[in-house]
Amino acid sequence: SEELAKYDIDTEKIWIRNRQVRGCVACEKCLEDGLCNFTDDCTNDIKKALLECDGIIVGSPVYFAGPNGALCAILDRVFYHDLGKFANKPGAGIVSCRRSGSTASFDRLNKYFTIRNMPIVPSQYWNAVHGNTPEEVRQDKEGVQTMRTLARNMAWMLNAFDKVEKPEHEKEVRTNFIR
Numbered sequence: 001s002e003e004l005a006k007y008d009i010d011t012e013k014i015w016i017r018n019r020q021v022r023g024c025v026a027c028e029k030c031l032e033d034g035l036c037n038f039t040d041d042c043t044n045d046i047k048k049a050l051l052e053c054d055g056i057i058v059g060s061p062v063y064f065a066g067p068n069g070a071l072c073a074i075l076d077r078v079f080y081h082d083l084g085k086f087a088n089k090p091g092a093g094i095v096s097c098r099r100s101g102s103t104a105s106f107d108r109l110n111k112y113f114t115i116r117n118m119p120i121v122p123s124q125y126w127n128a129v130h131g132n133t134p135e136e137v138r139q140d141k142e143g144v145q146t147m148r149t150l151a152r153n154m155a156w157m158l159n160a161f162d163k164v165e166k167p168e169h170e171k172e173v174r175t176n177f178i179r
């Protein structure tokens with residue numbers, strides 16, 4: 001967020017912390033109005049906040065070579081259907097791990113963006129830092145530089161996308177395999 005501020009990009013951080021979160025149950029109510037049927041946790045508020053912003057960065061610790069479970073539960077429900085409203089907002093996943101499993105977690109986060117017509121923001125390496133504490137992460141100079149580069153690319157994409165018209169998106173065809 002410090003790097004983004006240098007390019008006049010305002011940021012808002014939303015932390016899940018230890019909030020209780022439900023998983024998606026495939027009721028598909030969100031296909032009707034874009035919001036989750038479960039209203040007793042933070043997911044719809046997070047979704048509304050994400051719909052309002054121009055770009056999204058999702059960060060997670062690595063748990064068993066995947067993103068945090070509560071985060072995935074929220075993201076499943078946020079992105080299952082958005083009625084096309086996330087399209088063209090640049091997205092980026094970032095992960096923090098002690099040792100390994102970072103690229104699998106990073107790939108999983110990117111899956112949410114690439115299914116919703118969201119351009120992925122690149123960096124100079126896959127977006128991961130290593131360390132078990134903030135101090136150890138600060139020692140990961142290459143990881144920290146990767147995050148700075150990512151922020152600059154995000155700022156560049158946000159400013160560039162502002163100047164061009166968004167493409168039209170066709171109504172989605174859903175063809176269940178196999179026919």
Ligand SMILES: Cc1cc2nc3c(=O)[nH]c(=O)nc-3n(C[C@H](O)[C@H](O)[C@H](O)COP(=O)(O)O)c2cc1C
Pocket residue numbers: 061062063064065066096097098099100101131132
């Ligand atoms: C349930 C669990 C699973 C974990 N799995 C991994 C793992 O697969 N690879 C890894 O490098 N670190 C793993 N870790 C370590 C965390 O990724 C690491 O401590 C994390 O960066 C700390 O972030 P946090 O304090 O925000 O949870 C795991 C930690 C927990 C609690």
